[in-house]
Amino acid sequence: MFGKVAIITGGASGFGRATALAFAREGTKVVVGDIDLPGARDTVAVIKEKGGEAECLQVDVTRSTDVEAMVKKAVDQYGGLDFAFNNAGVVGPAVGVVDTTEEDWNHVIATHRTGVCLCMKYEIPEMLKRGRRGAIVNNGSVTA
DSSP: TTTTTEEEEEEESSSHHHHHHHHHHHHOEEEEEEHHHHHHOOOOHHHHHHOOEEEEEETTOOOOHHHHHHHHHHHHHHHHOOOEOOOOOOOOOOOOTOOOOOHHHHHHHHHIIIIIHHHHHHHHHHHHOOSOOOOOEEEOOOOO
């Protein structure tokens, strides 16, 4: 995957960080997007310490302007987009459905569903510019 470009959302920790590091080990240039900017910076620092290329930015995947900016950063910085791991997620409160507020519910749904949709909305056109190759993986969680 040397010379390819990947976007990883939720790349500040967990599966996202592990995936960003794996892509970088294979020579892929990585853009890490996460609402947790210090964590995203840590992921990028590890990639760079190991000789990889990476950038990060704070992204709330429920906001189209943030998602569009993330994809634009990948394209402007590295010339295109080949892969995406749409992994940003949140865990709802562990209070049960009766005690879950509408606001909490909407936040979980917006992150897991709307976020994935927005990411693909901006990723797919850029990937198609590179030809009909590449891959998008959308990750969800049973705990959310």
